[in-house]
């Protein structure tokens with residue numbers, strides 16, 4: 001019979017686990033604090049431990065660490081009523097099998113236990129490093145989707161695996177990249193963010209890889225690139241969809257062999273950099289269109305964290321609102337207490353195209369204006385009249401109409417062998433006109449990456 005140790009200072013919790021699991025034939029033993037848990041584990045050798053995080057004497061996370069040091073193979077499930085990103089991340093980092101947020105229903109617990117015990121048969125011992133200090137910003141979220149993300153951060157942070165963060169703009173990819181770094185072994189080494197779309201293409205190669213003296217006109221001195229500057233550290237490569245094709249090949253080599261050549265150089269430079277990447281573009285489509293290397297795509301796709309848009313995790317809204325109110329209370333020396341229930345309701349109905357960043361902006365604006373205890377609709381200029389995406393939609397609509405009119409004036413779609421690509425050609429030209437030739441803005445307007453835009457322009 002499988003023996004399960006339940007550790008919780010609340011007697012009621014231990015009792016209900018005994019009842020539920022006992023009925024299914026498990027032998028349940030209990031402990032009321034961390035020290036007793038360690039003692040009972042020694043004596044009784046349970047197959048699985050379910051343990052609360054907040055406990056007297058020795059708290060759950062510390063007990064988890066000690067138990068794992070003594071019994072690396074032991075399967076431990078943590079649970080807590082006050083779930084925070086930190087606790088979930090730390091629990092997973094210390095080697096918890098999973099993390100449950102109270103309240104949970106019985107069937108959820110039973111199926112998790114069954115899965116854990118089945119996995120137990122095939123576990124490979126893993127050792128876990130010492131605890132690392134955390135100085136990161138808070139990531140707010142208690143929705144199941146965010147809890148999954150916290151777990152993943154905990155699972156990947158200790159290793160050097162390359163992580164790909166995907167999600168719409170403003171969902172928190174930057175924040176997650178930093179959280180991975182803050183929980184990693186490389187915390188005392190540099191963290192270097194590089195935004196591929198913010199650096200002009202002509203400079204990107206030398207920015208990343210450096211150059212030798214005389215490599216090109218104006219290269220008066222040898223220059224060390226970001227990959228070398230960041231040795232032993234963590235690089236956060238943002239907007240990787242905007243990395244030009246020739247650089248993708250060079251980057252793939254860094255990922256595979258850990259080496260590269262400076263621009264204009266022959267010497268192979270070794271580098272030891274942990275890479276975290278992010279994008280909000282459709283990489284699969286780019287691979288299909290030949291603007292993103294397939295081998296690089298597969299190399300990056302090993303650990304992907306999908307950050308869901310705010311509209312798909314509205315149970316996080318209230319916590320986020322309160323977090324931002326507290327943040328701006330501190331920054332603006334105010335003492336706003338909250339927002340009206342009406343406003344929170346209408347937040348829930350809104351589709352948040354700019355995600356958490358948009359919410360933060362609205363609260364910030366409201367807090368600057370607010371003279372009372374509660375944020376009002378007037379303070380926040382809520383609901384938003386024209387959001388940036390609505391504007392974009394308007395622009396795109398205008399573009400489409402213009403392009404269609406031009407096509408029709410020329411004699412209708414039918415006279416073209418390939419009407420769609422002709423239409424696209426006019427559309428891209430019109431978009432470029434509208435942005436005065438700014439490729440970054442044009443790509444944004446059309447909802448494509450700068451690389452895809454370039455490939456379309458190259459066809460002309």
Ligand SMILES: Nc1ncnc2c1ncn2[C@@H]1O[C@H](COP(=O)(O)OP(=O)(O)OP(=O)(O)O)[C@@H](O)[C@H]1O
Nearest residue numbers: 138139140168169170171172173174175280356357
């Ligand atoms: N879960 C969260 N808790 C607290 N703050 C958050 C959360 N998610 C995002 N934010 C805040 O929202 C803002 C936008 O987040 P971030 O810059 O991480 O988004 P992003 O996904 O990197 O966006 P982009 O694709 O535009 O670069 C930041 O100020 C960040 O601190």
Ligand SMILES: [Mg+2]
Nearest residue numbers: 173174238278
């Ligand atoms: Mg970002």
